[in-house]
Amino acid sequence: MRRILLARLAVADLLHDRKVSLFMMATLVAVIAPLLLLFGLKQGVVEQLRSDLVRSPDALEVRMLGSGDFDDAWVAAAQARADVAFAVGMTRALNLRGDLLADSRRFAENIELIPTADGDPLRAEAQAASLPSADVAAQTLPALFLSSALAMRLQAAPGDTLTLGAQRRLDGVLERGQWQVWVADVLPAHGMDRLAALAPLPLLVELERFRDGYRVERSGLTTGRIADDGEPVRYARVRLYAPDADRISSLARWLQEQHIDTRSQQAQADSVRQISTVLGWVFGVIAVAALLGCIASLAGAFLSNIERKRRNLALLGLLGSTQGELAWLMQVQALCLSSAAYACSLLIYGLGSLVFDTVLGGGPATGRFVCELAGWQMAMGYVLTLLLAGSVSWAGTRRAVRIDPAESLREVG
Numbered sequence: 001m002r003r004i005l006l007a008r009l010a011v012a013d014l015l016h017d018r019k020v021s022l023f024m025m026a027t028l029v030a031v032i033a034p035l036l037l038l039f040g041l042k043q044g045v046v047e048q049l050r051s052d053l054v055r056s057p058d059a060l061e062v063r064m065l066g067s068g069d070f071d072d073a074w075v076a077a078a079q080a081r082a083d084v085a086f087a088v089g090m091t092r093a094l095n096l097r098g099d100l101l102a103d104s105r106r107f108a109e110n111i112e113l114i115p116t117a118d119g120d121p122l123r124a125e126a127q128a129a130s131l132p133s134a135d136v137a138a139q140t141l142p143a144l145f146l147s148s149a150l151a152m153r154l155q156a157a158p159g160d161t162l163t164l165g166a167q168r169r170l171d172g173v174l175e176r177g178q179w180q181v182w183v184a185d186v187l188p189a190h191g192m193d194r195l196a197a198l199a200p201l202p203l204l205v206e207l208e209r210f211r212d213g214y215r216v217e218r219s220g221l222t223t224g225r226i227a228d229d230g231e232p233v234r235y236a237r238v239r240l241y242a243p244d245a246d247r248i249s250s251l252a253r254w255l256q257e258q259h260i261d262t263r264s265q266q267a268q269a270d271s272v273r274q275i276s277t278v279l280g281w282v283f284g285v286i287a288v289a290a291l292l293g294c295i296a297s298l299a300g301a302f303l304s305n306i307e308r309k310r311r312n313l314a315l316l317g318l319l320g321s322t323q324g325e326l327a328w329l330m331q332v333q334a335l336c337l338s339s340a341a342y343a344c345s346l347l348i349y350g351l352g353s354l355v356f357d358t359v360l361g362g363g364p365a366t367g368r369f370v371c372e373l374a375g376w377q378m379a380m381g382y383v384l385t386l387l388l389a390g391s392v393s394w395a396g397t398r399r400a401v402r403i404d405p406a407e408s409l410r411e412v413g
Contacts, residue, residue: 002325003325003328006325006328006329006332007328007329007332009329010329010330010332010333010336011332011333011336013333014333014336014337021337024298024302024337024341025337025340025341025344026341027294027297027298027341028294028298028337028338028341028342028345028385028389029341029344029345029348030294031290031291031293031294032341032342032345032381032385033344033345033348033349033352034290035286035287035290035381036345036346036348036349036373036378036381037348037349037352037353037356037371038283038286038287039283039373039377039381040349040353040356040371040372040373041356041370041371042276042279042280042283043371043372043373043374043377044353044356044370044371044372045275045279045370046275046276046279047372048370057121057122057124057241058265059245059265059268060085060121060241060242060243060244060245060248060265061121061239061240061241061242061264061265062240062241062242062248062251062252062255062262062263062264063240063262063263063264064237064238064240064255064260064261064262065261065262065263066261067092067093067236067237068236068237068260069234069235069236070089070234070235070236070237070238071232071233071234071235072089072232072233074238075087075088075089075235075238078238078240081251081254082243082247083242083243083247083250083251083254084240084241084242084243084251085119085121085241085242085243086117086119086120086121086239086240086241087238087239087240087241088115088116088117088120088201088238088239089115089201089233089235089237089238089239090115090204090235090236090237090238090239091115091204091205091207091208091235091236092208092236093236093237094211095204095207095208095211096112096113096114096115096204097110097111097112097113097166098110098111098113098164098165098166098207099111099164099165099166100144100150100154100162100163100164100165100197101162101163101164101165102154102155102156102160102162102163106153106154106155106156107154108150108153108154108195111150111195111196111197112194112195112196112197113196113197113199113204113207114196114197114198114199114239115198115199115200115201115204115239116145116198116199116200116201117200117201120198121241122145122187122192122198123145123185123187123198141161141180141181141182142164142179142181142182142199142200142202142203143181143182143183143184143200144162144164144181144182144183144184144197144198144199145183145184145185145186145187145197145198146183146185146186146187146197147186147187147192147193147194147195147196147197148186148187148188148189148192148193149189149192149193149194149195150195150196150197151183151186153195156183156186157183157186158183158184158185158186159182159183160182160183161180161181161182161183162180162181162182162183163178163179163180163181164178164179164180164181164203165177165178165179166179166207166210166211166219168210168211168213170213170223170224175221175223177210177216177219177220177221178219178220179203179206179218179219179220181199181203205233206218206219209227210224213225214226214227215227240255245273248264248265248266249266251264252264252266291388294388295388295392298388298389298392298393299392302330302334302392302393330393331390331393331394333393334389334390334392334393335386335389335390337389338385338386338388338389338390339382339386341385342381342382342385346378349373352371353370353371353372353373356370356371357370357371
């Protein structure tokens with residue numbers, strides 16, 4: 001009960017001496033609010049760049065340059081690596097082309113066909129379409145994932161059946177094979193903005209064998225030599241993706257050790273990392289300088305406040321308050337002042353971040369939010385503020401508890 005009474009007395013004293021209380025609050029706000037805005041800018045800009053880098057599947061791709069000779073065992077070994085999130089074989093570049101036909105008026109020639117499989121990063125936002133019951137049989141056909149540009153050209157939607165065509169010259173005769181395929185989904189525009197489609201690897205292997213002069217039953221033609229079913233499939237390249245930006249260099253280095261030339265966006269990932277490091281140092285230096293100034297200012301304010309109230313504190317000691325209770329009173333005042341100051345700082349931060357997001361947000365470099373702090377970061381800032389104010393006030397508290405209660409009698413006398 002005595003501590004509750006002293007806490008109420010501490011709050012009443014702050015309200016009575018409101019001018020000094022406002023001065024001490026302003027000292028904290030002058031430090032906390034700019035730090036919140038600075039840290040919010042760092043988080044907003046850097047995290048936007050990092051999220052754009054991670055969200056773009058192309059940013060995590062390590063692309064092979066030229067052609068090689070790979071088999072299923074090599075692809076399986078790549079998939080087993082920790083720095084590989086996705087791997088699928090690719091046929092020769094000349095065979096990764098085809099014509100798509102919806103009807104006589106809706107067609108696209110020589111489109112890009114990209115091999116795909118489960119777990120493809122390009123299909124992260126795509127889902128297999130739910131076909132009407134009448135078209136359930138279409139799901140047995142090879143499934144394509146169309147880019148938004150290609151879907152617009154063909155006016156195709158998930159569940160539509162299309163015809164994939166490819167030509168070859170066999171014994172001097174020009175032949176055209178046709179495969180029935182269905183549209184599983186349409187990829188978002190930011191994932192792929194060209195005329196292309198993701199196609200299952202077995203379909204692309206059939207296209208390659210068809211163009212190599214082999215007989216492929218699903219092409220609709222019965223010409224060509226019969227392929228040996230036991231012959232292993234060979235790939236010219238492999239589509240490889242790292243799980244995150246930090247492991248792109250590891251994957252690229254592994255490929256280079258096998259004398260495979262690669263191209264990736266490691267430079268962009270390094271730039272984001274460097275920006276984060278630089279801003280971290282800038283924020284750290286400014287924060288340390290501001291905190292040192294805040295500590296000096298608060299220490300002076302608390303000590304001067306205690307000197308002004310020596311008689312009152314001595315009187316409390318004379319009335320029976322222990323040193324621990326006097327320390328409790330001073331700590332309550334410090335926590336009340338720091339809490340009020342942090343609330344005002346959050347208000348200023350909210351207004352400042354709104355200005356930043358309105359004036360600078362929405363651009364391709366900054367994205368929707370320029371200044372952004374998560375809830376846990378705000379809570380952590382509040383905890384640090386309480387620790388700072390409590391630590392600074394502790395020096396004044398030690399001075400307060402050493403005041404001789406007899407001072408109140410001598411001053412009265």
